Amino acid sequence: MRFVLGEKGLKRGREEKFDADTQDAAQAQEGHWISRSVSLIKKENMTQSYADIHPNMVVPALVHDGRLYLESMDIIEYLDQAFGGAPFVPAESPLRENTLALVQLAKELHLSLRYVSFRWSLGRLAMLNPKESQHLKTLASQGKDEENLVSFYDAYSNNGIPQSVFDEHLLKLYTAFKDLDTQLGDGRQFLMGDNISIADVFWSMKMLRLIETGYPFKKLHPALYEWYQRMYARPAFQNEVMGRNRTLNRVWRSKAAIERAFGVGLSKALNHLIAA
Numbered sequence: 560m561r562f563v564l565g566e567k568g569l570k571r572g573r574e575e576k577f578d579a580d581t582q583d584a585a586q587a588q589e590g591h592w593i594s595r596s597v598s599l600i601k602k603e604n605m606t607q608s609y610a611d612i613h614p615n616m617v618v619p620a621l622v623h624d625g626r627l628y629l630e631s632m633d634i635i636e637y638l639d640q641a642f643g644g645a646p647f648v649p650a651e652s653p654l655r656e657n658t659l660a661l662v663q664l665a666k667e668l669h670l671s672l673r674y675v676s677f678r679w680s681l682g683r684l685a686m687l688n689p690k691e692s693q694h695l696k697t698l699a700s701q702g703k704d705e706e707n708l709v710s711f712y713d714a715y716s717n718n719g720i721p722q723s724v725f726d727e728h729l730l731k732l733y734t735a736f737k738d739l740d741t742q743l744g745d746g747r748q749f750l751m752g753d754n755i756s757i758a759d760v761f762w763s764m765k766m767l768r769l770i771e772t773g774y775p776f777k778k779l780h781p782a783l784y785e786w787y788q789r790m791y792a793r794p795a796f797q798n799e800v801m802g803r804n805r806t807l808n809r810v811w812r813s814k815a816a817i818e819r820a821f822g823v824g825l826s827k828a829l830n831h832l833i834a835a
């Protein structure tokens with residue numbers, strides 16, 4: 560979402576705590592949006608104040624003109640309508656349908672990304688203690704838990720997920736990246752052709768997280784890696800995505816590099832799976 564705000568030329572204004580009781584409309588500088596970061600590492604998404612905003616306890620969420628918008632896909636479509644500019648969700652067929660199909664695939668793989676990044680990057684840091692688990696259950700019972708956080712965190716925090724399940728998710732991601740790499744082989748600049756779209760946003764966010772786990776994109780999917788470098792170089796990516804993530808991103812990448820040097824970690828697991 561932040562990436563698209565940047566691409567639309569909208570300027571980031573003040574930073575507020577996500578649960579600070581300030582009126583956005585009153586506080587916003589003309590033409591600027593207010594950033595309210597929610598730290599997933601600090602588990603701020605699993606607080607009553609965030610669950611009141613987003614019942615599924617995931618980011619992002621957008622408030623504009625006093626209305627709340629949830630779900631990345633819907634938010635980006637709304638930003639197109641509200642702020643114009645080159646559309647991220649194309650209007651004409653069949654480009655629209657093809658773009659949305661690629662976004663749908665990214666959405667379906669979101670769970671796989673969660674499994675893989677927790678297993679090979681966040682590790683114990685992402686586990687909940689019994690008190691936190693209980694708190695999550697209480698909050699989830701007020702909403703619908705559509706992202707299945709309760710069952711995932713329950714199993715993950717109790718080491719209840721077999722390695723084969725993590726491997727399965729890693730392979731699913733590998734298969735999808737391999738396909739994208741093939742498609743990009745025709746020299747297109749963006750996933751859907753000549754113009755940036757919501758598909759580029761969804762998939763580059765996936766890659767950003769996976770690079771932190773040590774996923775060897777450059778070696779396995781070179782055309783996809785080149786495409787990611789183009790996305791990464793865009794000012795909106797640098798300012799709105801990396802601006803806040805840079806330090807943590809470096810920490811995770813260093814951890815993955817050390818693991819790779821010792822022949823452990825995601826690269827090793829993936830090599831085994833591909834060879835099998």
Ligand SMILES: N[C@@H](CCC(=O)N[C@@H](CS)C(=O)NCC(=O)O)C(=O)O
Nearest residue numbers: 599604616617618619630631632669
């Ligand atoms: N369907 C949601 C999914 C959003 C989502 O899963 N966000 C992740 C971060 S990329 C999250 O907030 N995870 C919280 C957690 O795993 O505790 C959307 O597309 O907006």
